[in-house]
Amino acid sequence: MNIGIIGLEKSGKTTIFNALTGAAIPLDTFNEGKTEPNIAQVDVPDERVEVLTEMYKPKKTVYGKIEFNDFIGLKSADTGKGLFTSQSMALIKNSDALALILRNFSHESLNAAMYPPDPLKDMEIIRSELVLSDLVIIEKRLERITKDLSRGRSTPLLLKEQGVLEKINTLLSEGNPINLENLNSEEQKLISGFRFLTLKPLFVILNSDEQSYGNNPELIKTIEETSHIIEFAGNFEMELTTLEPEEAAEFIKDMGITESARKRLIAFAFDLLGYMSFYTVGEDEVRAWTINKGDTALIAAGTIHTDLAKGFIRAECFNYADLVELGNEKEVKKNGKWRLEGKEYIVRDGDILNIRFNV
Numbered sequence: 001m002n003i004g005i006i007g008l009e010k011s012g013k014t015t016i017f018n019a020l021t022g023a024a025i026p027l028d029t030f031n032e033g034k035t036e037p038n039i040a041q042v043d044v045p046d047e048r049v050e051v052l053t054e055m056y057k058p059k060k061t062v063y064g065k066i067e068f069n070d071f072i073g074l075k076s077a078d079t080g081k082g083l084f085t086s087q088s089m090a091l092i093k094n095s096d097a098l099a100l101i102l103r104n105f106s107h108e109s110l111n112a113a114m115y116p117p118d119p120l121k122d123m124e125i126i127r128s129e130l131v132l133s134d135l136v137i138i139e140k141r142l143e144r145i146t147k148d149l150s151r152g153r154s155t156p157l158l159l160k161e162q163g164v165l166e167k168i169n170t171l172l173s174e175g176n177p178i179n180l181e182n183l184n185s186e187e188q189k190l191i192s193g194f195r196f197l198t199l200k201p202l203f204v205i206l207n208s209d210e211q212s213y214g215n216n217p218e219l220i221k222t223i224e225e226t227s228h229i230i231e232f233a234g235n236f237e238m239e240l241t242t243l244e245p246e247e248a249a250e251f252i253k254d255m256g257i258t259e260s261a262r263k264r265l266i267a268f269a270f271d272l273l274g275y276m277s278f279y280t281v282g283e284d285e286v287r288a289w290t291i292n293k294g295d296t297a298l299i300a301a302g303t304i305h306t307d308l309a310k311g312f313i314r315a316e317c318f319n320y321a322d323l324v325e326l327g328n329e330k331e332v333k334k335n336g337k338w339r340l341e342g343k344e345y346i347v348r349d350g351d352i353l354n355i356r357f358n359v
């Protein structure tokens with residue numbers, strides 16, 4: 001899973017990227033001509049992996065992974081139109097979800113026009129930019145279709161595509177994001193290849209200064225009307241990553257923060273995006289895997305390796321909760337909590353799987 005960090009320039013994207021990943025990217029790299037995104041993979045914090053490692057004493061422990069991409073800053077509205085460069089656009093398209101950073105702090109380095117912060121306005125700017133980006137894609141495609149049709153290359157499928165794109169075009173032109181609820185499954189399939197930005201799950205990270213952090217209930221309430229939101233004190237969180245754990249723990253307590261930014265954000269994103277973890281265990285390796293809620297045993301197998309999906313026979317399955325309650329696998333079996341499941345089995349959060357397969 002891959003989260004793209006977007007926002008206006010100087011909203012604190014790189015600061016938060018550093019806080020989340022423990023990287024130490026200088027804050028002004030993009031001003032100096034850097035155009036490729038900062039990318040880092042981090043472990044998904046997971047107590048269950050720790051407990052399983054304790055139990056199985058494997059040679060290797062592998063946590064779930066989540067990737068963060070910090071894109072080049074979008075210029076603020078007063079410096080010009082077309083906030084996304086085509087290069088960052090192409091990259092943002094690959095994100096599974098977008099984290100929209102809103103600046104809620106003042107800074108001497110920011111010019112007068114950007115001072116004081118106006119997170120609601122910034123949110124509007126980015127949202128309309130996402131809409132605009134989708135509109136551009138649709139317009140191009142519609143032109144192409146019109147051309148094809150005028151050359152007599154009409155097919156029922158092409159006409160259907162034209163229909164659904166026109167429908168979306170109208171919605172977007174009114175400033176609305178694309179809403180799948182307005183589309184039937186055939187229409188949804190027809191547009192899935194475009195990877196429209198307004199279709200991506202999006203949540204807001206309100207980047208507040210240390211003084212106001214935790215004291216923005218009104219603002220948060222307003223943002224909540226349209227978006228899921230989590231508040232960070234970006235600067236503070238970034239500095240925490242440079243401290244020794246004990247020292248950091250003390251600062252965290254003083255700020256009234258319960259967990260590190262990474263822990264809070266990943267838990268928030270998992271919940272919001274409907275992700276969950278299953279596990280594989282053994283002498284060699286204890287490992288966490290990420291899938292979507294509702295995914296089948298077959299999909300879980302394919303996440304581990306395509307061969308396991310191709311040659312899937314059965315999934316040996318028990319749940320972490322039963323294992324911890326009963327103490328070991330033997331007891332789990334004795335108590336009838338160890339099962340063999342088929343392809344269609346819906347994997348539960350915390351399931352421990354061993355795929356029987358044959359290639």
Ligand SMILES: Nc1nc2c(ncn2[C@@H]2O[C@H](COP(=O)(O)OP(=O)(O)O)[C@@H](O)[C@H]2O)c(=O)[nH]1
Nearest residue numbers: 009010011012013014015027105209233234235
């Ligand atoms: N006071 C304060 N300053 C911040 C915070 N987050 C970022 N900044 C400052 O804002 C400026 C821009 O930050 P940066 O992360 O480079 O923003 P980006 O352009 O969105 O990547 C830097 O000078 C940061 O030190 C914050 O939470 N509080």
Ligand SMILES: [Mg+2]
Nearest residue numbers: 013014027030
């Ligand atoms: Mg930056």
